[in-house]
Amino acid sequence: MGAVRLTMAQALIRFLANQCVERDGVEQRFFAGVSGIFGHGNVAGMGQALLQYSGELTYYQARNEQAMVHTAAAYARTKNRLGAFACTTSIGPGATNMTTGAALATINRLPVLLLPGDVFASRAPDPVLQQLEAPHDGSLSVNDCFRPVSRYWDRIDRPEQIIPAALAAMRVLTNQAETGTVTLALPQDVQAEAYDFPEEFLERRVWRIGRPLPDSAQLDRAVELIRGSRRPMIVAGGGVIYSEATEALRRFAEQTGIPVGETQAGKGSMPYDHPCSLGAVGATGTFAANRAAREADLVVGVGTRWTDFTTASKTAFQDPGVRFINVNVADFDAQKHAGLALVGDARATLEALSEQLVGYEVDREYRDQNARLNEEWDREVERLYALDHEPLPSQGEVIGAVNSFSAPEDVVVCAAGSMPGDLHKLWRTRDPKGYHVEYGYSCMGYEIAGGLGVKMASPEREVYVMVGDGSYLMMSSEIITSIQEGYKLIIVLVDNSGFSSIGALSRSVGSDGFGTHYRYRKDGSIGLDSEKNPGEVLPVDLAANAESFGACVFRVKTVAGLQRALKEAKGVDRTVVIHVPVDRYEGVPTYESFWDVPVAEVSEMDPVIDAREEYARGRRAERRYL
Numbered sequence: 001m002g003a004v005r006l007t008m009a010q011a012l013i014r015f016l017a018n019q020c021v022e023r024d025g026v027e028q029r030f031f032a033g034v035s036g037i038f039g040h041g042n043v044a045g046m047g048q049a050l051l052q053y054s055g056e057l058t059y060y061q062a063r064n065e066q067a068m069v070h071t072a073a074a075y076a077r078t079k080n081r082l083g084a085f086a087c088t089t090s091i092g093p094g095a096t097n098m099t100t101g102a103a104l105a106t107i108n109r110l111p112v113l114l115l116p117g118d119v120f121a122s123r124a125p126d127p128v129l130q131q132l133e134a135p136h137d138g139s140l141s142v143n144d145c146f147r148p149v150s151r152y153w154d155r156i157d158r159p160e161q162i163i164p165a166a167l168a169a170m171r172v173l174t175n176q177a178e179t180g181t182v183t184l185a186l187p188q189d190v191q192a193e194a195y196d197f198p199e200e201f202l203e204r205r206v207w208r209i210g211r212p213l214p215d216s217a218q219l220d221r222a223v224e225l226i227r228g229s230r231r232p233m234i235v236a237g238g239g240v241i242y243s244e245a246t247e248a249l250r251r252f253a254e255q256t257g258i259p260v261g262e263t264q265a266g267k268g269s270m271p272y273d274h275p276c277s278l279g280a281v282g283a284t285g286t287f288a289a290n291r292a293a294r295e296a297d298l299v300v301g302v303g304t305r306w307t308d309f310t311t312a313s314k315t316a317f318q319d320p321g322v323r324f325i326n327v328n329v330a331d332f333d334a335q336k337h338a339g340l341a342l343v344g345d346a347r348a349t350l351e352a353l354s355e356q357l358v359g360y361e362v363d364r365e366y367r368d369q370n371a372r373l374n375e376e377w378d379r380e381v382e383r384l385y386a387l388d389h390e391p392l393p394s395q396g397e398v399i400g401a402v403n404s405f406s407a408p409e410d411v412v413v414c415a416a417g418s419m420p421g422d423l424h425k426l427w428r429t430r431d432p433k434g435y436h437v438e439y440g441y442s443c444m445g446y447e448i449a450g451g452l453g454v455k456m457a458s459p460e461r462e463v464y465v466m467v468g469d470g471s472y473l474m475m476s477s478e479i480i481t482s483i484q485e486g487y488k489l490i491i492v493l494v495d496n497s498g499f500s501s502i503g504a505l506s507r508s509v510g511s512d513g514f515g516t517h518y519r520y521r522k523d524g525s526i527g528l529d530s531e532k533n534p535g536e537v538l539p540v541d542l543a544a545n546a547e548s549f550g551a552c553v554f555r556v557k558t559v560a561g562l563q564r565a566l567k568e569a570k571g572v573d574r575t576v577v578i579h580v581p582v583d584r585y586e587g588v589p590t591y592e593s594f595w596d597v598p599v600a601e602v603s604e605m606d607p608v609i610d611a612r613e614e615y616a617r618g619r620r621a622e623r624r625y626l
């Protein structure tokens, strides 16, 4: 085979365009495109290559580098990690703007490929515009910031170095246990340098994604543990959905009668009305799942990394002899909570367990009790959907209106604020891909950018982005990208003049909502919950802001108005923003759970002293699971 003389950037783009993945016999292209914002650090190298090969790999223009990484992460999540985006930036601020997105993708175990520009490898014109100079280390640049938030990192100082680096990048991106952010820092001179690239490097390449099974002795031990348990419970995490194991999970639950609680990433693993479904578990869990968790003597985690929200800061499981079985493709997660590690693919492992557990079933009484809990919980959801709170609606009612209006296959997207917890509890999921709440990094600003990624990956579905006013203010600019590219979003902008979530948390730690209101400063204060005459609410008009971006905007004040707007929004051909004010203080309760947020041990403030006592009581239930 011959060689082709290309710049490093040209070779990389051609390489990316030719990468495919295969799982269960289905082959697909891995990269849907490259998002980017150009500057002097990538316009001549990567920019030129993207133009030259625009027929092979599509370039998408983003507004903000952090946002485009969120879009990429959401795209990968929607594609169950079988599809991805690459992101190109200039050097300096364009590059470091991506670090938040990089952390988010790595934490959520989602493949994204970052290609930040870097300072000259030749060092000839140093310091180039935006270069950070380190007097003690000539090899250091701001892109070293990506090392701790990447699963693979390299800097390409010679054009031919891209060959092993690109292959290593693909190995990590497509490895289900290791995947996350991959960063290849591209010095701006090297991007434009030519090399005779071997043709093999540029040919179509298929990365096979298998379904590994756990060690058979471990499987036998797990079967024995399950057979010996009286009140087993499953906790379904994101791995169930990424592995497309929801059918296998449903069959396993029906066969054995073991009830299922869901993490944020795992919500949608079971349909909400299935008698084995207990809904959300943990700090933002339902009373159904949290009661089952408290009593469970065996917990089978499937594709979960056991965050503090899932375990209610290790207070959720209270049986003194509780044991864990962890089904996970990553050994790292399978070993948590001193669990019996079943390192393997979720679907293949659940199928193997089903086979070995033929004839096993939980007691009728336990099965019936969980089915009853499912029904009781749904009555609580119904109650919160129909509060008729006045004059402003509650957030629960807003969720109810959107859920009732949306079709089963539509997707709800959210990330931060009080909304994720409320959605976790209240959203009735009817489709495994219908619930997309980013709660690994819970990053304000993910919502709209992430919604765009969901829509790009599943244009046939309606995408409902639920976003608080605080998160909207942090990053709403991708509304413009959604309009530019014709990816319609229906954004429900829930306005409560500030941070209701952190406000409530602040009250619970004795700090009176300090610093969580969007109000004028008055008498030296910027607003406390208990203040009789706080400063005026700021004259911010977020609906007008959305209008100025080109969105179709509805301003509603009531649930009936929201219902009308949702109906009208269906007929609009571009991104819609529905602005709805809600009552900041009418929150959805927590159900028999705890979250560890340390309260000041000493204070001159009585509410803090009380909160500390309450906190100490809560902490007593914390376990180690050793």
Ligand SMILES: Cc1ncc(C[n+]2csc(CCOP(=O)(O)OP(=O)(O)O)c2C)c(N)n1
Binding pocket: 416, 417, 418, 419, 441, 442, 443, 444, 445, 467, 468, 469, 470, 471, 472, 496, 498, 499, 500, 501, 502
């Ligand atoms: C980037 C980022 N900064 C800070 C936080 C901490 N935080 C979590 S929720 C929240 C407030 C969110 O406000 P809003 O979107 O209006 O939702 P609300 O709490 O009012 O429901 C903050 C500041 C975060 N999650 N992400």
Ligand SMILES: [Mg+2]
Binding pocket: 417, 468, 469, 470, 494, 495, 496, 497, 498, 499, 500
């Ligand atoms: Mg708010």
